[in-house]
Amino acid sequence: MNDAEIVEQTIAFVKETLQGAEGGHDWFHIQRVFKNTLLIAKEEKVDILVVSLGALLHDIADAKFHGGDESIGPQMASTFLDELKVKKKTINHVIKIIENISFKNSLKKKRGRPFNSKELQVVQDADRLDALGAIGIARAFNYGGFKNRELYNPEIAPDLRMTKEQYKKSKAPTINHFYEKLLLLKDRMNTQTGKRLAEERHDYMLGYLEQFYKEWNPLVPASINTSNP
Numbered sequence: 001m002n003d004a005e006i007v008e009q010t011i012a013f014v015k016e017t018l019q020g021a022e023g024g025h026d027w028f029h030i031q032r033v034f035k036n037t038l039l040i041a042k043e044e045k046v047d048i049l050v051v052s053l054g055a056l057l058h059d060i061a062d063a064k065f066h067g068g069d070e071s072i073g074p075q076m077a078s079t080f081l082d083e084l085k086v087k088k089k090t091i092n093h094v095i096k097i098i099e100n101i102s103f104k105n106s107l108k109k110k111r112g113r114p115f116n117s118k119e120l121q122v123v124q125d126a127d128r129l130d131a132l133g134a135i136g137i138a139r140a141f142n143y144g145g146f147k148n149r150e151l152y153n154p155e156i157a158p159d160l161r162m163t164k165e166q167y168k169k170s171k172a173p174t175i176n177h178f179y180e181k182l183l184l185l186k187d188r189m190n191t192q193t194g195k196r197l198a199e200e201r202h203d204y205m206l207g208y209l210e211q212f213y214k215e216w217n218p219l220v221p222a223s224i225n226t227s228n229p
Contacts, residue, residue: 003049006084010056013080017060022146024139025062029130033058036126040193046119050090053081054097054123064168074098097123103131103181125194128185133201136182137208144174151175152216178209 001009018027037055041048057080061073074095081091097120131139144151150173158179162170172180186202189195213220 001084003052006049006086007052007056009084010053010080014056014060017076022065023142024146025059025065025143029139030056030059032130032135033123033126036129036197037123040122040125040191043193044118044122044191046122047090047093050093050097050119051122053077053086053090053094054101054119055126057081057094058098058101058123058127060098070099093117093119096120100124101127103128103185121190122194125189125191125198128189129194129197129201131182132185132198133204136201137205140174140177140182144177147171149174152212175209175212178205 014030015027018025018030021027034052034055037051038048041051057073057077059073060080061076066072077098078091078095081094096115096117100115100120101124130136141151149171150156152175153173156172156176158176159166159170159172160180162180167180170180182205183202186195186198189198
């Protein structure tokens with residue numbers, strides 16, 4: 001089986017596996033991340049098969065939909081790729097991408113030298129782009145509705161010092177998520193292409209927040225602060 005056939009088989013597997021998934025983490029999210037990955041990869045020297053598989057399988061079993069178990073996704077991906085007889089070196093690299101791509105992992109205390117590769121950086125940027133801009137806003141509120149969270153509560157301030165476990169257990173209003181994650185992503189992009197694309201999406205979110213606060217309280221002039229509303 002050649003690389004193109006492996007990718008096609010993986011696309012079919014992901015589509016089937018994610019049928020009925022929450023709208024921000026469904027096949028269309030994967031498809032957007034895959035396309036962003038290929039776009040960014042044009043300017044980087046990377047293994048195209050590794051980044052393609054990393055993008056397609058990075059959310060095959062997102063831990064937040066599986067009781068917080070972060071081992072299920074890597075296990076599913078490894079088993080599937082092994083069945084396709086993908087090279088062990090490629091499988092191991094893809095699994096490392098899945099294990100290290102998440103924003104929440106940047107909140108945990110580092111032990112030893114963390115895994116890093118150009119391929120991880122490309123897929124991570126592609127995934128983070130999908131958390132920004134108009135799509136990012138839509139995904140944030142879709143997930144907030146899925147979890148029955150408040151849109152906004154002026155009495156609950158964003159928490160910028162959360163640990164990984166606190167972040168995973170947070171039930172804060174969706175607007176807080178902008179400050180606790182989304183507005184931080186622009187400065188955490190790895191590649192030049194990712195940084196360039198993130199700028200426009202970041203600015204779009206700032207404009208959205210300004211309009212949101214105007215409509216929330218029309219008697220008070222809106223003020224945007226990227227660390228605390």
